[in-house]
Each structure stands twice: as C-alpha cells, then as structure tokens.
Amino acid sequence: MDYTILGRTGLKVSVMGLGCGGPSRIGTGYTKDQKNTKEESIALIQQALNSGINFIDTAEIYRTEKIVGETIKNVNRESLIISTKKSTFRNITPEDVYKSFERSLKALGTDYIDIYHLHGVLPEDYENLYSEIVPTLLELRDQGKIRFLGITERFGSDTDHAMLRRALQDDVWDVIMVGFNILNQSASDLIFPITLEKNIGVLIMFAVRLALSRPKRLKEVIQSLIKKNQLDQNDINEEKPLDFLIHKDGAINSVDAAYRFCRYEPGPHVILSGTGNSDHLKSNIESFSRPPLPEDDVEKLKKIFQNVNSVSGH
Numbered sequence: 001m002d003y004t005i006l007g008r009t010g011l012k013v014s015v016m017g018l019g020c021g022g023p024s025r026i027g028t029g030y031t032k033d034q035k036n037t038k039e040e041s042i043a044l045i046q047q048a049l050n051s052g053i054n055f056i057d058t059a060e061i062y063r064t065e066k067i068v069g070e071t072i073k074n075v076n077r078e079s080l081i082i083s084t085k086k087s088t089f090r091n092i093t094p095e096d097v098y099k100s101f102e103r104s105l106k107a108l109g110t111d112y113i114d115i116y117h118l119h120g121v122l123p124e125d126y127e128n129l130y131s132e133i134v135p136t137l138l139e140l141r142d143q144g145k146i147r148f149l150g151i152t153e154r155f156g157s158d159t160d161h162a163m164l165r166r167a168l169q170d171d172v173w174d175v176i177m178v179g180f181n182i183l184n185q186s187a188s189d190l191i192f193p194i195t196l197e198k199n200i201g202v203l204i205m206f207a208v209r210l211a212l213s214r215p216k217r218l219k220e221v222i223q224s225l226i227k228k229n230q231l232d233q234n235d236i237n238e239e240k241p242l243d244f245l246i247h248k249d250g251a252i253n254s255v256d257a258a259y260r261f262c263r264y265e266p267g268p269h270v271i272l273s274g275t276g277n278s279d280h281l282k283s284n285i286e287s288f289s290r291p292p293l294p295e296d297d298v299e300k301l302k303k304i305f306q307n308v309n310s311v312s313g314h
Helices: 037-049 066-074 094-108 125-132 134-143 163-165 192-198 215-227 256-262 278-288 297-302
Strands: 003-005 012-014 016-019 055-057 081-086 113-121 146-153 173-177 201-205 272-273
Touching: 012 016, 016 066, 016 278, 037 066, 037 278, 066 081, 066 094, 081 094, 081 125, 081 146, 094 113, 113 125, 113 134, 113 173, 125 134, 125 163, 134 146, 146 201, 163 173, 192 201, 256 272, 256 278, 256 297, 272 278
Parallel strands: 016 055, 016 272, 055 081, 081 113, 113 146, 146 173, 173 201, 201 272
Antiparallel strands: 003 012
C-alpha cells in the first residue's frame, strides 16, 4: 500500500481509504447481493487494516461507526486516521452537533476524531452552516476533540460542485470530499487547482458506482449523456464504451480502470473504496498497487468526457 500526505493536515494516509458508506456500508447496507453479519463486517475492516489501509471513513448516517469502533478497539489509535461526519440533511443547531459528536466518539471508542465533516452540504445551505455551525466545530477543535475540519458535497445532485466552489473561498476547511470519476471529471478543472494551491486534503468519493461496475447501467448513462450533447456520439462505442481500456498493457476491467484513473490524477490524496465483499476488497487493493493507465488511454478518456458535468456515475 502506498501512502501520501493529506495536504496541510500533515497526516500520512494510505492512498486507498476504506469507505464505510455508499450502497454497501461494509456489508450492512442495502445492496441485494451482500448482507454481512456484524462479525463479517468486522473481519472486512480488519482485512483492510492488515493490507496497510490506515484511513477509515464513516458517518453517523451510515450506522457503521459502532462496527468500526469494535474493530479498532485493540488497534494503536495513533496508527489510524478516522474520518466521520455530521449529517446536514435537515436544519441543525450547535446543540445537535455537540450531541452527534459525542455519540460518534462513543461509537468509535475514541476521544478524538482526525477529520470531522459537515456531510452532504447543499449549495443553498452552505452560508447558514458556515455562520451557525462552523464556530462549534472550531470550538471542538480548540478542545482537541477534532484535529481537522472537513466538508463533503451532495454529489448526486450537485454534480458541478457548486457548494465546494463556494466553500473553498473560506479558508477553514482542511479537507474536502468530492465526487470524481471517469464519467464526471469536472473536479479536475473546478476543484483541484484550488485545493492544490491551498494545500487542502482531498478525499475522492464515487470513483466507482453503478455505472462503472454494471455494463447495463453504463450504457444507459452514456446514452443519456449523448442526448444531453455532453458526449460526442462519434467519440464512443455506445455498446462497449470503456472496452478500449482493457488490453495487455492497460486495465484489468472497468473497476480497475476507474480506481487507477482517480488514483493518479493530480489533486486527490485518498480514493475511497467501499464494499461488503472480501474478494472485492482484495481486488480493489490490487488495483491501487498497479501503475497509472497508459497515457494514450487517459488522454482519450479526458477527450471523451471533457464536457460532462451532469452525472455522478451512480
């Protein structure tokens, strides 16, 4: 496992992070093909740690904090980077934040959080959250309970990063979580130049979702993008849109291509990968050990999808 420094936080982090949210929620979620027992999910997290992953991302809304806490109770806390989040899906008050934060600490079995995010912030909610809630986060940071402040976008609806473009004008966020993948590369132009300039840590979500793991869904997304005039029909094979990436010197499959594309893009630090399946976790880890995709393949991907900003890849 390779490691990097998470921007101005100075934290040494594995380039692959274990995501405990998404559809799988380490096997506790709503995917039809995988439903783990608690013991199986704990074993999955332990497998990730044994592979060298030291970055774990969870959130109160995922309901996986307690499983993470049970897994890490006998692990050297200083060897781990724990990221969790406060939901913003309804109006929240400072008191809500205090209560949620204490619940997260208890569930995780720790007395501090490395990165605490405002979760899934919509553009229209940002100003109020900044003025009403950020002072509470700063207070918790001053108490030593939070090391660094983070913020995550609602990429499913905010596919052109309007919220993060606004948030990055304020110099309070040490870490951001942004949607980025082969299909929607808009963060390369809209977000990464700013985070690189300000040395802000960047976590990538949505590197692989349904469209990059299920061929039928990918075809549907491609067809919709052609109808929106965000893709040139002459640039892509509608039946097998990403098959050109699979060859002797290229990717193993579309999921492998997706992780490697994000892994080597300038700007991201940690690419989050979530699964409830041990074999999937192993194959994802292997993708992170492989070199960049061939330069010609990357250039072709960037040409094909250069105008796309309307899909999340789900």
